[in-house]
Amino acid sequence: MQTHTLPSGAAAQLRLQFDAVPSPYEDAEGALIGLFRAFAALPDELLAALFRFSRDPASHGALLIDGWPIDAELPPTPTSGQLPAGGRSLHAEKSLLGLAAQMGTPVGYRTEKDGQLVHHVVPMPGGEFTQSNRGSKVFLNFHNDSMYDASMVFNSHNPDFLLLLCLRADHERQAQTLYVDAREALALLPEAQVAVLRQPRYRMAAPSNYTLLIHGAKGDEKVWSAPVPVIQGPAAYPEIYLAANGVQPMDDGAQQALAALQQACEAAGHDSAVRLAPGQALLINNRKGVHARTAFPARYDGQDRWLLRANIRTSLWDIRDRATQQALVFA
Numbered sequence: 631m632q633t634h635t636l637p638s639g640a641a642a643q644l645r646l647q648f649d650a651v652p653s654p655y656e657d658a659e660g661a662l663i664g665l666f667r668a669f670a671a672l673p674d675e676l677l678a679a680l681f682r683f684s685r686d687p688a689s690h691g692a693l694l695i696d697g698w699p700i701d702a703e704l705p706p707t708p709t710s711g712q713l714p715a716g717g718r719s720l721h722a723e724k725s726l727l728g729l730a731a732q733m734g735t736p737v738g739y740r741t742e743k744d745g746q747l748v749h750h751v752v753p754m755p756g757g758e759f760t761q762s763n764r765g766s767k768v769f770l771n772f773h774n775d776s777m778y779d780a781s782m783v784f785n786s787h788n789p790d791f792l793l794l795l796c797l798r799a800d801h802e803r804q805a806q807t808l809y810v811d812a813r814e815a816l817a818l819l820p821e822a823q824v825a826v827l828r829q830p831r832y833r834m835a836a837p838s839n840y841t842l843l844i845h846g847a848k849g850d851e852k853v854w855s856a857p858v859p860v861i862q863g864p865a866a867y868p869e870i871y872l873a874a875n876g877v878q879p880m881d882d883g884a885q886q887a888l889a890a891l892q893q894a895c896e897a898a899g900h901d902s903a904v905r906l907a908p909g910q911a912l913l914i915n916n917r918k919g920v921h922a923r924t925a926f927p928a929r930y931d932g933q934d935r936w937l938l939r940a941n942i943r944t945s946l947w948d949i950r951d952r953a954t955q956q957a958l959v960f961a
């Protein structure tokens with residue numbers, strides 16, 4: 631994976647500027663304006679890498695950048711996805727949102743972590759075996775972060791990018807985050823199977839957070855999309871879409887092509903595996919490729935793995951049908 635490191639001088643300068651930035655939990659707009667100013671002073675080389683990653687259709691779909699300011703003293707890892715109370719410097723949140731604003735616009739969705747701009751991705755008791763960011767004990771399958779929509783297509787209003795910033799690694803540093811760019815995976819498949827993946831012969835399960843919290847489903851019940859393709863768009867710049875919570879091929883040919891794609895992802899994914907360490911940010915294009923996470927132990931002792939996550943859109947206009955009274959928060 632392509633990796634950059636924020637020089638320590640630039641990190642120290644960011645920390646100083648962060649002191650003048652309001653808490654994003656209290657004043658999201660004020661925080662984003664302050665962060666815009668602070669991030670403008672980053673080294674040209676890093677800004678150029680961010681620019682190309684975020685705006686060039688040809689760039690690779692994942693980028694790792696190390697050395698971001700995070701809080702010197704962290705509270706125990708939460709077990710509920712809610713921010714623990716108590717005074718903190720919020721350097722990590724500011725690193726996350728400043729970086730997100732370089733890539734596009736950070737947004738919240740009411741159906742995902744209450745519309746918050748900053749998500750706490752932590753293992754949660756009871757969620758160990760789920761195909762969601764609450765899980766730990768199972769491999770989180772290759773997927774895109776998707777968003778339920780009444781159109782029954784779940785990759786229309788979803789984030790274009792997601793950003794993961796590591797605050798704490800898991801105890802044994804086992805968890806690996808994997809990314810496969812669709813171009814790499816499709817290069818491993820025969821053309822006939824790519825052609826099948828391009829046809830609307832699949833149903834995708836709505837995210838489990840939606841199914842449980844909003845739909846009120848119990849157990850393994852799923853909400854399925856309309857028939858959709860896995861691959862769309864020009865061969866040189868394909869968009870891929872796989873749901874974490876389940877993909878249902880609608881016939882045998884579709885099933886075979888999906889199995890071949892999953893094998894290709896497993897083959898390609900381990901090349902890009904990262905064990906995220908504190909201060910590392912993984913920038914993920916949510917349309918160019920799919921991501922996954924390996925299993926890891928969770929102990930719920932306050933020292934479990936803890937990532938901050940942001941959802942980022944390049945266009946808010948295209949999701950205006952779900953705008954709410956609250957800026958940057960969508961239904």
Ligand SMILES: O=C(O)CCC(=O)C(=O)O
Nearest residue numbers: 751763775806807923939
């Ligand atoms: O925990 C990870 O490394 C990835 C989790 C994930 O897929 C997500 O937060 O969307």
Ligand SMILES: [Fe+2]
Nearest residue numbers: 773774775921
């Ligand atoms: Fe994900």
